[in-house]
Amino acid sequence: MFVFLLIVTTCILVVVVATTIGLLVHKIYAIARDRILQRRQEQYGTEFHPLLLEELPTQYFETDRDIYLEQVRYLFEPLRDSFQHSSILSRRIGRMALRKMMLDLARDVDGETMYRLCFAFEYFGFIDLEIEQLQSKNWWIRANACREVALMKVREAIPVLTDLLDDEYEDVRIEAAQSLIDIAGVDAVYPVLTHLSHISVWMGIRLTRAILPMGIPVVGEIEHVVKTQTLPTMSFCIELLGELGDISVVPTLLAIAPGLPLEQQRICVIALGKLGDPTCLPFITDMMQHHQQEMRIAAVRAMGLLGDGNAIPLLKAIATGAPIVERIAAAEALWRNDISGRDALVELFLSNDEVARTVALEFLEEQYVKAKTTPGALYQA
Amino acid sequence: MSILLSILDFLSDAFTRFVIFYFASINLVYFLMLLFSFLSIRFYLRRNLLCDYRIIVQSEFTTPVSVLAPAYNESVNISESVHSLLKLNYSTMEVIVINDGSKDDTLNILIQHFHLRKTRRLYVAHLPTQPVRGIYTSQKAEYKNLVVVDKVNGGKADALNVGINVSRYPLFCAIDADSILEDDALLKATKPFMEDDTTIAVGGIVRIANGCTVQRGRVTDVALSGKFLPVFQVVEYFRAFLTGRMAWSAANALLIISGAFGIFKKNVVLEVGGYKHDTVGEDMELVIRLHRLMRETKRPYRIIFVPDPVCWTEAPETLSMLRRQRNRWHRGLLDTLLIHRTILFNPKYGMVGLFAAPYFLFYELLGPVIEGMGYIVVIAMLLLGTLNTDILLLFFIVSVVYGMMFSVGAVILEEISFHRYPRTMDLVRLIGHAFIENFGYRQLTAFWRIQAIIDYARGVKHWGPMQRKGFASHGQH
Numbered sequence: 001m002f003v004f005l006l007i008v009t010t011c012i013l014v015v016v017v018a019t020t021i022g023l024l025v026h027k028i029y030a031i032a033r034d035r036i037l038q039r040r041q042e043q044y045g046t047e048f049h050p051l052l053l054e055e056l057p058t059q060y061f062e063t064d065r066d067i068y069l070e071q072v073r074y075l076f077e078p079l080r081d082s083f084q085h086s087s088i089l090s091r092r093i094g095r096m097a098l099r100k101m102m103l104d105l106a107r108d109v110d111g112e113t114m115y116r117l118c119f120a121f122e123y124f125g126f127i128d129l130e131i132e133q134l135q136s137k138n139w140w141i142r143a144n145a146c147r148e149v150a151l152m153k154v155r156e157a158i159p160v161l162t163d164l165l166d167d168e169y170e171d172v173r174i175e176a177a178q179s180l181i182d183i184a185g186v187d188a189v190y191p192v193l194t195h196l197s198h199i200s201v202w203m204g205i206r207l208t209r210a211i212l213p214m215g216i217p218v219v220g221e222i223e224h225v226v227k228t229q230t231l232p233t234m235s236f237c238i239e240l241l242g243e244l245g246d247i248s249v250v251p252t253l254l255a256i257a258p259g260l261p262l263e264q265q266r267i268c269v270i271a272l273g274k275l276g277d278p279t280c281l282p283f284i285t286d287m288m289q290h291h292q293q294e295m296r297i298a299a300v301r302a303m304g305l306l307g308d309g310n311a312i313p314l315l316k317a318i319a320t321g322a323p324i325v326e327r328i329a330a331a332e333a334l335w336r337n338d339i340s341g342r343d344a345l346v347e348l349f350l351s352n353d354e355v356a357r358t359v360a361l362e363f364l365e366e367q368y369v370k371a372k373t374t375p376g377a378l379y380q381a
Numbered sequence: 382m383s384i385l386l387s388i389l390d391f392l393s394d395a396f397t398r399f400v401i402f403y404f405a406s407i408n409l410v411y412f413l414m415l416l417f418s419f420l421s422i423r424f425y426l427r428r429n430l431l432c433d434y435r436i437i438v439q440s441e442f443t444t445p446v447s448v449l450a451p452a453y454n455e456s457v458n459i460s461e462s463v464h465s466l467l468k469l470n471y472s473t474m475e476v477i478v479i480n481d482g483s484k485d486d487t488l489n490i491l492i493q494h495f496h497l498r499k500t501r502r503l504y505v506a507h508l509p510t511q512p513v514r515g516i517y518t519s520q521k522a523e524y525k526n527l528v529v530v531d532k533v534n535g536g537k538a539d540a541l542n543v544g545i546n547v548s549r550y551p552l553f554c555a556i557d558a559d560s561i562l563e564d565d566a567l568l569k570a571t572k573p574f575m576e577d578d579t580t581i582a583v584g585g586i587v588r589i590a591n592g593c594t595v596q597r598g599r600v601t602d603v604a605l606s607g608k609f610l611p612v613f614q615v616v617e618y619f620r621a622f623l624t625g626r627m628a629w630s631a632a633n634a635l636l637i638i639s640g641a642f643g644i645f646k647k648n649v650v651l652e653v654g655g656y657k658h659d660t661v662g663e664d665m666e667l668v669i670r671l672h673r674l675m676r677e678t679k680r681p682y683r684i685i686f687v688p689d690p691v692c693w694t695e696a697p698e699t700l701s702m703l704r705r706q707r708n709r710w711h712r713g714l715l716d717t718l719l720i721h722r723t724i725l726f727n728p729k730y731g732m733v734g735l736f737a738a739p740y741f742l743f744y745e746l747l748g749p750v751i752e753g754m755g756y757i758v759v760i761a762m763l764l765l766g767t768l769n770t771d772i773l774l775l776f777f778i779v780s781v782v783y784g785m786m787f788s789v790g791a792v793i794l795e796e797i798s799f800h801r802y803p804r805t806m807d808l809v810r811l812i813g814h815a816f817i818e819n820f821g822y823r824q825l826t827a828f829w830r831i832q833a834i835i836d837y838a839r840g841v842k843h844w845g846p847m848q849r850k851g852f853a854s855h856g857q858h
Contacts, residue, residue: 006779008405013782140427147431170576171428201575205440243441324505362503365518 040097139169146175150182189221242271273302304333335363414628445473449544452558465598482534508655511535538656538663560694569690584638590693619791630686634737640664642692662713711833749827788815
């Protein structure tokens with residue numbers, strides 16, 4: 001038994017020691033490689049920047065892109081030739097450094113410089129490499145390639161990226177979705193949102209970052225998704241419509257809201273509140289009587305966001321005579337409801353209802369902290 | 382006489398066989414855990430290395446967090462810790478400091494330092510707690526996210542329950558008031574909640590700040606302490622967090638989320654009734670209750686350990702303080718396992734019942750007892766003249782090699798993944814301590830843990846006082 005234990009121990013020890021040595025060697029190699037890459041990147045950066053900024057003899061960028069690209073090609077030719085005359089290892093490290101330098105640069109440039117950079121990326125043959133990496137066996141390489149093609153606006157990657165929306169790894173799906181929107185803009189929004197089977201909060205944050213800056217032009221696409229009732233992405237789309245703030249979608253939301261499942265209906269009510277269109281008032285008022293407390297709270301919040309003066313008596317009634325969670329929500333809604341809402345809150349604070357006073361104070365307090373004043377001075381005023 | 386000797390001989394032989402089996406199994410388990418941890422950390426790094434956490438800060442969709450910091454006699458560190466919490470990089474958060482009836486001037490320091498004023502803020506007792514004496518908020522706009530609750534002393538669990546009652550947001554982060562979170566710790570720790578709606582709790586890594594330079598509530602230079610005890614604890618923490626928790630997390634059977642840094646979904650914690658008051662292992666007890674709730678109600682869930690959101694804490698530097706800490710931890714472990722004994726070997730609880738809980742019972746809880754018995758048997762065999770010194774020596778060498786292998790493995794795991802100790806000399810010292818901890822330190826902690834079991838049997842339930850040196854005095858580089 002003991003001999004067996006000793007043999008097992010020795011074997012494990014050998015494996016662990018070998019792994020340790022291997023890892024350390026790998027680390028040393030990686031450090032050395034990174035150092036060389038860094039040096040080469042700096043070198044290429046110095047050579048590359050003037051080429052991107054150089055004034056060309058005749059400015060064809062706006063008029064004739066073919067002639068313009070011919071001139072740009074002429075600029076980059078010497079650098080490409082220098083690779084042809086170097087050793088295989090040096091060429092490999094050089095290309096790696098050049099590609100990394102270009103990708104880093106793509107984060108900071110736009111306009112004509114970006115156009116030249118994208119051309120150079122293709123000219124040095126990196127687009128093929130990126131598309132190859134999009135089809136890699138390793139998910140992290142695919143995910144990283146998605147980011148890189150988005151940075152360089154590689155339109156050739158669109159078919160592969162579309163396939164990657166069904167990737168088994170969520171990280172790849174997120175990157176592919178965001179890359180498609182970054183590359184194809186508004187046109188990609190509808191296909192991406194109808195294709196995805198699930199949008200987590202994290203994916204939502206990533207997509208929002210790409211979609212919200214598009215503003216009003218994207219509203220039609222998202223409304224289209226909502227109309228087709230693609231349920232997995234419905235909540236996200238409704239939230240987006242609320243954030244985009246275009247009241248033209250209110251009729252669509254009011255039309256679909258009654259038929260939605262509870263959670264999506266709740267999101268819809270909040271979005272309607274955010275949109276701030278007074279035509280939503282009757283619907284939100286109805287929702288304040290809903291049998292589910294969760295929905296009632298959402299409706300109260302929406303009422304606060306709506307900022308309609310007609311809602312104040314309703315909110316005051318809830319703040320004085322509902323369960324405590326709804327009272328707090330009503331007080332918050334009054335707080336958000338503009339000056340008249342805050343006046344109503346002060347009235348609640350001055351009332352005889354101890355709970356209503358405490359609930360009102362919860363939000364009024366923020367006001368005197370911000371105003372650097374005291375409660376007494378605030379209420380005297 | 383000869384019958385007695387043959388019985389003793391039989392017993393010692395049986396015990397030797399048991400020890401060899403135990404030794405082989407524990408080392409196999411540790412080896413598997415090291416392997417799983419390595420794979421998990423590699424997967425984690427691939428997922429998160431290029432992640433841009435700034436988008437969480439900038440997004441409207443980010444889930445807001447309430448940070449709960451219970452404080453009991455923390456006057457030495459409190460202002461620095463709260464400053465560090467208020468400067469955390471996160472979009473929507475509030476910091477709730479719960480003064481648990483401190484006998485020192487913790488509350489006064491907070492009131493003066495942060496210009497606090499007593500408010501009549503609403504307090505809804507979702508969880509029953511000791512009475513709340515007052516809720517304070519700051520008059521200064523820069524501290525508008527700070528809430529201080531003063532309450533009657535009721536222990537850490539009670540203070541956390543008060544914090545949960547006061548909190549406004551759907552996630553809460555429980556930390557120790559004497560610890561320092563890194564700027565991006567909340568961002569990294571909340572990401573799993575946003576990625577997967579079934580995530581109900583996330584634990585972050587706790588690292589030892591002794592020896593580091595701390596300026597304005599931030600760890601600005603990471604280094605090892607010049608003293609032995611904190612460095613031994615650094616190695617222990619690597620083993621516990623990078624190896625142990627990472628592996629259990631991969632199997633969704635993580636039983637401990639450190640009380641120093643854990644994030645929880647508030648509604649689920651409310652559903653299980655919050656922290657339990659009458660145990661010193663309230664952090665582990667809560668996590669096991671969460672596992673039980675989710676498995677008993679057959680709901681999908683995940684309890685995760687994330688290895689890079691860092692919480693820096695002050696480790697005990699004296700033997701007496703360390704003894705108290707270890708004693709408390711071990712009593713907490715024993716108490717929790719006794720409370721939840723029904724999950725042991727119960728297939729209804731899956732990995733938790735079949736593997737994680739038995740692991741904690743046999744290797745973490747009873748390990749020191751078996752080690753202690755081993756020393757007694759060796760002495761007895763020596764006295765009886767039946768000791769085979771060659772075998773004993775060989776066993777000792779093998780056990781030291783194994784012990785060192787796992788410690789060095791954890792140090793290497795840290796070095797190849799997060800590489801937080803930039804000085805080569807610190808790495809050498811860590812490996813050196815991983816070797817010498819086997820000669821005295823390990824035996825001492827085993828002895829303290831046996832003492833903890835005896836204390837528990839005698840009914841000792843208190844935490845025991847802890848004295849803080851304060852971060853300001855650390856790291857004189």
